[in-house]
Amino acid sequence: MPIIQALDRALKIVDLFTEATPLLKITEISERMGLHKSTVHSLLKTLQLHGYIDQDADSGKYRLGLTYLVKSGLLLGSMDIRTAALPYLKKVSSQTGQTVHLVILDGREGVYIEKVEGELAAIRYSRIGRRVPLHSSAVGKVLIAFREQEALVKLLSGYDFTAQTKYTITDYALFLNELAKVRSRGYAVDDQENELGVRCAAVPVRGYGGGVAAAISISTMVVSVSEEELEGYVRIIQSAADEISSDLGFRS
Amino acid sequence: MPIIQALDRALKIVDLFTEATPLLKITEISERMGLHKSTVHSLLKTLQLHGYIDQDADSGKYRLGLTYLVKSGLLLGSMDIRTAALPYLKKVSSQTGQTVHLVILDGREGVYIEKVEGELAAIRYSRIGRRVPLHSSAVGKVLIAFREQEALVKLLSGYDFTAQTKYTITDYALFLNELAKVRSRGYAVDDQENELGVRCAAVPVRGYGGGVAAAISISTMVVSVSEEELEGYVRIIQSAADEISSDLGFRS
DNA sequence: GAACAGTGTTCTATATTATAAAACAAATGG
DNA sequence: CCATTTGTTTTATAATATAGAACACTGTTC
Numbered sequence A, B: 001m002p003i004i005q006a007l008d009r010a011l012k013i014v015d016l017f018t019e020a021t022p023l024l025k026i027t028e029i030s031e032r033m034g035l036h037k038s039t040v041h042s043l044l045k046t047l048q049l050h051g052y053i054d055q056d057a058d059s060g061k062y063r064l065g066l067t068y069l070v071k072s073g074l075l076l077g078s079m080d081i082r083t084a085a086l087p088y089l090k091k092v093s094s095q096t097g098q099t100v101h102l103v104i105l106d107g108r109e110g111v112y113i114e115k116v117e118g119e120l121a122a123i124r125y126s127r128i129g130r131r132v133p134l135h136s137s138a139v140g141k142v143l144i145a146f147r148e149q150e151a152l153v154k155l156l157s158g159y160d161f162t163a164q165t166k167y168t169i170t171d172y173a174l175f176l177n178e179l180a181k182v183r184s185r186g187y188a189v190d191d192q193e194n195e196l197g198v199r200c201a202a203v204p205v206r207g208y209g210g211g212v213a214a215a216i217s218i219s220t221m222v223v224s225v226s227e228e229e230l231e232g233y234v235r236i237i238q239s240a241a242d243e244i245s246s247d248l249g250f251r252s
Numbered sequence C: 001g002a003a004c005a006g007t008g009t010t011c012t013a014t015a016t017t018a019t020a021a022a023a024c025a026a027a028t029g030g
Numbered sequence D: 001c002c003a004t005t006t007g008t009t010t011t012a013t014a015a016t017a018t019a020g021a022a023c024a025c026t027g028t029t030c
Helices: A005-015 A026-033 A037-049 A067-096 A138-145 A149-156 A172-185 A227-247 B005-015 B026-033 B037-049 B067-096 B138-145 B149-156 B172-185 B227-247
Strands: A053-055 A062-064 A099-106 A109-116 A131-133 A188-191 A198-206 A212-221 B053-055 B062-064 B099-106 B109-116 B131-133 B188-191 B198-206 B212-221
Touching (some): A005 A037, A005 B005, A067 A099, A067 A212, A067 A227, A067 B067, A099 A138, A138 A172, A138 A188, A138 A198, A138 A212, A149 A172, B026 B037, B067 B099, B067 B109, B067 B212, B067 B227, B099 B138, B138 B188, B138 B212, B149 B172
Antiparallel strands (some): A053 A062, A109 A131, A198 A212, B053 B062, B099 B212, B188 B198, B198 B212
């Protein structure tokens, strides 16, 4: 097990910032580490670049950076939503026999963070961690439909509406129209827009703050499930999503 | 500004763990970083050593470690207590003309995290970040007096009762007795036990959870302030501490 | 006010250390 | 059961971290 000295030293330096000594000078650090000033300086600057430490404006001393807050929030957030959702996803899948997904927004794409395969359908293209376009998927539509107009415009400026199938919406105005429909109905549909032969529906999961934290989708094969049947499934994933949202602390 | 490559790469790797992709295989990481597997492996193992990433038990995949939670808690905690306390410390100092300290526990020592000098007294030995023994200071006594018996015994096992002055309590049993007195009175006194000519009083500041988060002390010169006057000061720092505790979310 | 001790920073040489290739083992899957 | 893909270990080399020296800057002390 080879240990990278530079990295190891840097993380040990960070450990020097305790409740007792939240502010440290570069000289103090080099003394306590038994390292040269210049060595410590280089390590500190690199840590600072990533926000692991900050430099006090006037005193010039170093303190722990906000990256720790950011990453810990991320840690808690993602842990919660998956563990909260999984039992409900399994329930929906066993009720319907279809494949169910949990997807969150990452930049300008959706990302599958959970998948429960149904007995009836075999959806191949999805996999946990895999990315999915926003404009060609039900989950993608749900993930951005409820955002504020301003944020939405910014997100979609320069967006690449590449056609995935012949049914994919490739026009900006048409897509905005589609999103308005999603808002009014409360759920999104993708009718072979992402993959031929596959029709999906998706509903939003809301987090503590009320924002859309994730989307749940159900994927069906057009040859075996009609549009009417899919609408029935929508009600099922809707109530599952509501229960998950409630578990996450959302009150409507 | 020289950037340490190894450290920079390691922190970039950590950044790959997003809400969207909380679990990553070593191969995925090396692909996305454009680095060799073995290089990534070494970096990961070193990060893991410090708890910045964890390895999933059965899948073998990596995820963000709990160190982020620990350090962010630390960050919030220390930031809150100092900013919350400072205005009250200044008020006490200007009211009394004496020097006021804010001290927290770090291992088996107290550490000054704030100091407001009074006009009348010039306390030389203290300084922010400097350490003070638990057994010879009023703040030290307060910091540990309200801990549970079990934790207290563990903390004091093998404790070094070095005499700071001829008045220092150097006996374990006598010290436990002193701590009992602190608990019953609600405040602690150090009568030239840490420095000849200096007499201090200290009271606890309680955090959100109810535990003793810090201690506030007032330091006086024995030649200018009588024991009776010091008792008057105790009431002043007591109410200051209560207000700070309240600001920190403590409800009695 | 001048000398001084302290600070953080930049630059440069060299020698240590990170790096990636290869070889290995262990698991996965068709 | 062979073929892939995985994570890990080992090893050589070359790139990189390291610390020394020199720098500029601040604030203290006499």
